[in-house]
Amino acid sequence: MTCYIRIFSLIFILAGLCGCEYNLDKKNFRDIEKPPASHPFDLSLLSGNDTIKVFGETEITYSFNTYGLEIKAGVFKIQGKTWTEYSESGMFYLSPEDLIPGYDTLTLELYTRTGSGSLADLLDAENYVAVKKWLVVSDNRPSPVITPVKSTTKEGFLKLSWPKCSQYNFNYYRLQGTINSNTVVRKNFSDADSNFYVDSCYIGGPAIYRVDVMVFSEYSYNMGNNLQFEEPSPVLNFEESGIDSVRIFWNKAKYPARYKLTIPNTTPEVVLLDSQVDTSCIVATPGFGSYTSYDLFTLPVNLNFNNGYIRRDSKYYSLGTHFLPNWPKYAYNRLEKVMYTSSYNNIQCYDPLTVNLLNSQNISKLSYAGLFSCPTNSAKVAALSSENIYIYENRNLLNPVIISLNGGIVGDYFYLTDNDLIAVVRSGKYEQIRISDQQLIASFTITDYPYYSKWACFSTSNDGEYASIVTKNGGHIYRIANGNATEIYSDTRVYRSVMFNETDKNQLFMTFYENNILEVRDPADFSLTNSITLPGNKSVICNIDPETGYMLLTDYELLYVMDLSIPKLKLKLRSSDYRPRLYNNRLFSESGYSYDITKLLQK
Amino acid sequence: MRLVLSVICVLAFVSIGIAQKYKISLKSGYGTYQLNDLRGLQNDFATQGAWMHIEKVQQLPGYLNYSVSVEYFVNPKNLIGINGAYYTTGGRNHISDYSGEYALNMPLNGYRLGVQYRNVFAGFNKINMYVSADGGMMLSVLSISETLTLYPDHSNTEAVDFTSISFTFDPSVGAWYPLAKKVSLDISLGYQVYLESTLFNVDNVESELTDFRGNPVRLNWSGLRLGIGISYNLQ
Numbered sequence: 001m002t003c004y005i006r007i008f009s010l011i012f013i014l015a016g017l018c019g020c021e022y023n024l025d026k027k028n029f030r031d032i033e034k035p036p037a038s039h040p041f042d043l044s045l046l047s048g049n050d051t052i053k054v055f056g057e058t059e060i061t062y063s064f065n066t067y068g069l070e071i072k073a074g075v076f077k078i079q080g081k082t083w084t085e086y087s088e089s090g091m092f093y094l095s096p097e098d099l100i101p102g103y104d105t106l107t108l109e110l111y112t113r114t115g116s117g118s119l120a121d122l123l124d125a126e127n128y129v130a131v132k133k134w135l136v137v138s139d140n141r142p143s144p145v146i147t148p149v150k151s152t153t154k155e156g157f158l159k160l161s162w163p164k165c166s167q168y169n170f171n172y173y174r175l176q177g178t179i180n181s182n183t184v185v186r187k188n189f190s191d192a193d194s195n196f197y198v199d200s201c202y203i204g205g206p207a208i209y210r211v212d213v214m215v216f217s218e219y220s221y222n223m224g225n226n227l228q229f230e231e232p233s234p235v236l237n238f239e240e241s242g243i244d245s246v247r248i249f250w251n252k253a254k255y256p257a258r259y260k261l262t263i264p265n266t267t268p269e270v271v272l273l274d275s276q277v278d279t280s281c282i283v284a285t286p287g288f289g290s291y292t293s294y295d296l297f298t299l300p301v302n303l304n305f306n307n308g309y310i311r312r313d314s315k316y317y318s319l320g321t322h323f324l325p326n327w328p329k330y331a332y333n334r335l336e337k338v339m340y341t342s343s344y345n346n347i348q349c350y351d352p353l354t355v356n357l358l359n360s361q362n363i364s365k366l367s368y369a370g371l372f373s374c375p376t377n378s379a380k381v382a383a384l385s386s387e388n389i390y391i392y393e394n395r396n397l398l399n400p401v402i403i404s405l406n407g408g409i410v411g412d413y414f415y416l417t418d419n420d421l422i423a424v425v426r427s428g429k430y431e432q433i434r435i436s437d438q439q440l441i442a443s444f445t446i447t448d449y450p451y452y453s454k455w456a457c458f459s460t461s462n463d464g465e466y467a468s469i470v471t472k473n474g475g476h477i478y479r480i481a482n483g484n485a486t487e488i489y490s491d492t493r494v495y496r497s498v499m500f501n502e503t504d505k506n507q508l509f510m511t512f513y514e515n516n517i518l519e520v521r522d523p524a525d526f527s528l529t530n531s532i533t534l535p536g537n538k539s540v541i542c543n544i545d546p547e548t549g550y551m552l553l554t555d556y557e558l559l560y561v562m563d564l565s566i567p568k569l570k571l572k573l574r575s576s577d578y579r580p581r582l583y584n585n586r587l588f589s590e591s592g593y594s595y596d597i598t599k600l601l602q603k
Numbered sequence: 604m605r606l607v608l609s610v611i612c613v614l615a616f617v618s619i620g621i622a623q624k625y626k627i628s629l630k631s632g633y634g635t636y637q638l639n640d641l642r643g644l645q646n647d648f649a650t651q652g653a654w655m656h657i658e659k660v661q662q663l664p665g666y667l668n669y670s671v672s673v674e675y676f677v678n679p680k681n682l683i684g685i686n687g688a689y690y691t692t693g694g695r696n697h698i699s700d701y702s703g704e705y706a707l708n709m710p711l712n713g714y715r716l717g718v719q720y721r722n723v724f725a726g727f728n729k730i731n732m733y734v735s736a737d738g739g740m741m742l743s744v745l746s747i748s749e750t751l752t753l754y755p756d757h758s759n760t761e762a763v764d765f766t767s768i769s770f771t772f773d774p775s776v777g778a779w780y781p782l783a784k785k786v787s788l789d790i791s792l793g794y795q796v797y798l799e800s801t802l803f804n805v806d807n808v809e810s811e812l813t814d815f816r817g818n819p820v821r822l823n824w825s826g827l828r829l830g831i832g833i834s835y836n837l838q
Binding site: 020021022024025026027028029030031032034116117118119120121122123125126 | 654655656657658660661666667669689691692693694695697698699700701702703704705706708709710711712751753754757
């Protein structure tokens with residue numbers, strides 16, 4: 001029994017010692033409700049639209065409305081980069097340098113407390129997570145440098161094309177076109193697929209087109225390469241079409257165009273042609289000795305065009321070749337077959353056939369006053385300036401005999417006879433001067449001084465014996481002998497012009513205002529030796545071609561070339577020149593033109 | 604420690620078989636403990652976790668203790684012997700809800716081993732009154748474990764053990780009342796005086812336990828001791 005008690009006591013002790021430790025098992029349980037499974041959130045980016053464009057350092061401004069919940073963190077993520085924000089509103093920056101160019105997604109993971117107050121809530125182990133995504137496009141590559149190319153549409157218009165820009169930061173193409181040094185095109189194309197432009201206004205001329213690609217980047221663009229070319233534009237050309245007409249034509253433009261041919265400085269504007277088809281027209285010639293300017297405007301067919309596209313070609317057309325300035329007068333030496341005239345203060349010698357200058361010599365006070373005359377029996381030539389008379393032996397124009405006159409007076413008539421006399425009309429006087437001793441051998445005052453075509457109203461026979469002066473009031477013939485000038489005939493007919501035949505002093509040609517008769521009279525007794533009907537009234541005798549014998553007459557509208565031997569009108573030519581001459585089938589005008597009428601005379 | 608005490612008890616019982624005039628006492632009682640520093644440390648923990656609504660649910664209260672003694676009758680009035688005792692209490696901070704649970708457990712156990720002297724100074728009827736003086740060493744073990752569990756699958760526990768050794772002196776008065784020829788009921792009331800001691804980390808004895816202000820946490824088991832038990836005379 002004692003043994004059992006001992007064993008029982010031992011077990012009791014051991015059990016008591018092992019099982020009597022103070023128990024820590026009281027609880028503090030909070031009976032709170034679980035938070036709802038979902039919660040509304042309003043997450044927005046104030047700086048972003050549907051797609052956030054990151055083409056430069058971009059500020060991303062956010063604003064969260066958690067409807068009362070405390071934000072633990074808002075984590076923005078894109079391409080492995082994160083921005084952690086802790087407030088309801090704020091901003092951060094996205095840099096395209098940190099992103100691969102292209103489209104991607106910016107993801108926001110917003111963590112908030114649940115607000116339940118639970119242990120997990122308090123320990124950040126219980127959250128609401130709101131996820132929102134935005135499409136992001138980023139690119140900060142510099143703009144490409146592109147070069148446009150040109151082609152032609154099926155309608156024939158100029159088409160400019162350029163490579164498409166595939167960059168995400170594309171903003172717009174800027175096309176700039178400079179035509180004829182005028183900026184005529186400046187257009188922007190905001191669609192990257194719009195990579196061509198039809199310039200229906202370009203019709204030719206120097207052109208520079210450039211396309212700049214503008215991008216949304218810090219350095220917004222690089223200048224494109226120029227496409228530079230020049231398509232020939234229409235140019236005026238002239239072609240004689242008969243005696244009285246000229247054909248004006250031009251090359252057709254490469255691109256559709258409208259052609260407008262006008263005469264400039266006319267009011268109202270004279271338009272000779274306005275067409276999209278025709279490239280030529282025939283118009284009346286301006287006549288010998290004058291010119292007409294023409295403007296050819298090549299215009300775009302598109303009505304809404306910039307004036308900078310317009311091409312203008314201006315040219316003048318004249319019948320003959322202009323070769324002298326300042327209203328030159330002429331003389332012809334039939335022995336040397338050269339023509340004398342002046343250019344400013346230079347007496348000049350030309351080959352009338354080629355109009356090549358053979359010699360030139362300066363003479364003081366010659367400009368605007370120069371008159372020239374050649375005898376029929378020598379190579380001499382005499383020139384009259386406003387202060388001297390110069391007599392040269394030949395076309396070398398050396399060592400002239402100089403006869404001084406009272407200075408400052410421009411002569412109206414000047415003639416060198418075959419026997420070395422000089423006839424000159426100045427200051428209302430007719431004078432004859434002998435070259436050999438430079439003496440004035442005769443002089444008389446002209447009481448009825450010519451007013452109209454005065455240059456054609458004086459004439460002296462080739463030996464100086466006779467002089468004739470005609471006006472609308474009548475005609476006078478003087479005989480000059482032994483220093484005396486005696487009027488041997490006068491009448492009151494209405495004369496237009498008078499001229500002695502240079503090779504026959506007994507032939508005096510006379511024309512009239514009121515008829516078309518050319519009378520040939522003997523100055524000795526004023527007997528009528530011939531009467532020739534002219535093609536028109538009021539004809540003024542210009543000269544007789546020393547080589548052909550044809551007489552040149554003018555009524556200041558038309559020139560007439562008459563073969564007096566038949567008699568026959570050889571040529572009628574429009575001209576308003578004041579003092580034309582005919583030498584060796586070449587016409588010379590006071591306006592400085594020459595014109596070869598050989599072919600016309602042969603017709 | 605429990606193992607050590609068990610071995611001592613077993614040895615005591617074994618010695619019974621060879622001893623005469625011995626008295627074996629088994630006693631259980633209730634004791635109060637000052638342990639103010641430890642309660643302060645628990646307060647610090649609770650205050651720190653107040654935002655989680657952590658509350659002190661058990662704060663080192665007075666609790667049952669157990670003791671055993673083997674005495675030798677020097678004469679019928681005086682006994683000397685050895686004794687061992689076990690004290691246990693603990694503090695607990697806690698919060699739980701649907702989402703998880705947090706618990707800070709601070710079980711504190713003390714193991715005393717000492718000698719005692721008992722003098723029977725009076726007797727009337729069958730009751731013998733005595734005074735007793737015990738003295739000895741006391742080994743204390745404090746475990747601080749903090750467990751956080753978040754449902755359904757997160758749990759984390761951190762624990763650290765501290766230990767301390769100090770001296771105690773327990774004066775008491777009591778009485779025996781015989782229940783049978785060799786068995787009597789033993790009742791006593793005393794006060795345990797504990798020499799305050801610091802707690803050292805078991806894993807690093809140079810690291811002592813301090814409160815949140817850096818002050819050492821001193822252990823003090825002092826307090827009233829009320830005991831009741833059974834004595835068995837081996838005479």
